Amino acid sequence: AIQLTQSPSTLSASVGDRVTITCRASQGITNALAWYKQRPGNPPRLLIYDASRLKSGVPSRFRGSGSGKYFTLTISSLQPEDFATYHCQQFDTYPLTFGGGTKVEL
Amino acid sequence: QLQLQESGPGLVRPSGTLSLTCAVSGGSISNGNWWTWVRQSPGKGLDWIGDISHTGNTHQNPSLKSRLTISLDKSRNQFSLRMTSVTAADTAVYYCARLTEEPGTGYYYYYMDVWGKGTTVTVSS
Numbered sequence: 001a002i003q004l005t006q007s008p009s010t011l012s013a014s015v016g017d018r019v020t021i022t023c024r025a026s027q028g029i030t031n032a033l034a035w036y037k038q039r040p041g042n043p044p045r046l047l048i049y050d051a052s053r054l055k056s057g058v059p060s061r062f063r064g065s066g067s068g069k070y071f072t073l074t075i076s077s078l079q080p081e082d083f084a085t086y087h088c089q090q091f092d093t094y095p096l097t098f099g100g101g102t103k104v105e106l
Numbered sequence: 107q108l109q110l111q112e113s114g115p116g117l118v119r120p121s122g123t124l125s126l127t128c129a130v131s132g133g134s135i136s137n138g139n140w141w142t143w144v145r146q147s148p149g150k151g152l153d154w155i156g157d158i159s160h161t162g163n164t165h166q167n168p169s170l171k172s173r174l175t176i177s178l179d180k181s182r183n184q185f186s187l188r189m190t191s192v193t194a195a196d197t198a199v200y201y202c203a204r205l206t207e208e209p210g211t212g213y214y215y216y217y218m219d220v221w222g223k224g225t226t227v228t229v230s231s
Contacts, residue, residue: 001168034217036152043201043224044144044152049217050210087152091216095167096142096154 002026002090006099013104019075021086021102028068029092035064035073038101039084047086048073078104108133110202110222118196118229124189128202128222134183136160140205141185142218143176145198153198157205158185192229199224 003026013019023033031051036044046055048064051071061076075082083106088099114126128141135141142157156166158176166174175188189196204220 030213032216036218043203043221044218045221046217046219050215053215055217055219089152089154089218094165095169096157096165098152098154101151 001095002029002093002097004088004090004097004099006086006088006102008102009100010103010105012106013078014106015078015080017078019078019082019104021073021104023066023071023073023088023099025069025071025090025092029090031067032090032092033064033066033071034089034091035062036087036089037082037084038087039081044087075104108204108220110204110220112200112202112222112225114200114225114227116226116228118192118227120193120229120231121191122229124187124192124196124227124229126187126200126202126225126227127184128186129182129184131183135178135185136180139207141178142203142205143187144201144203144218146201146224147195147198155187155200194229197227197229199226 005024007022033051035048038044047058047062052064063074085101085103087101109131111129118124140157140159143155156176158164173190178185201224202222203218206219208215
């Protein structure tokens, strides 16, 4: 199975900060990567798919980039509602796999 | 607007069978897409369990495959998960979700864009 390694596992930040989360795949997955945001007690919410395509309705401060094995999620200016856990997921090969998650905290 | 709702027992005995249903409303389960199950153990990340297409084809996580059945009920517009021989390690929040397959330029985009709220399943005697 393809392993996804997210870093950091926890990130301390403040409102207005620029935040970058990385997701590394154990083998190349082209652009078949999605990013999700999850707040406590809620299901994941899709932010980005195909590595860099912003889901309709998601604020433009979220940006995804990368291809192959290395991907990043950047939040240009952190807002209070962005304190959450972020997950990457690959769709290149079954079994589908998720990264371990990155918690963005104050 | 498409909505998904999980239902099933919140408590299952060790060695028993976990059965969950995901009811789909605001759209038809037969209109393409894949329908998937994901779980999240307490304080942990997300684990993909398996999925089923609108035609009944399935993929299953190899780590669970021997214990897993995913099925579709088009007449009730729902899909289901059945997991046998459960242990405490199967304690988790279980989510159902739509896995969308969107045609792009030369390939397909995939993403899980609609999720249920999740249901907590505890395996305990």
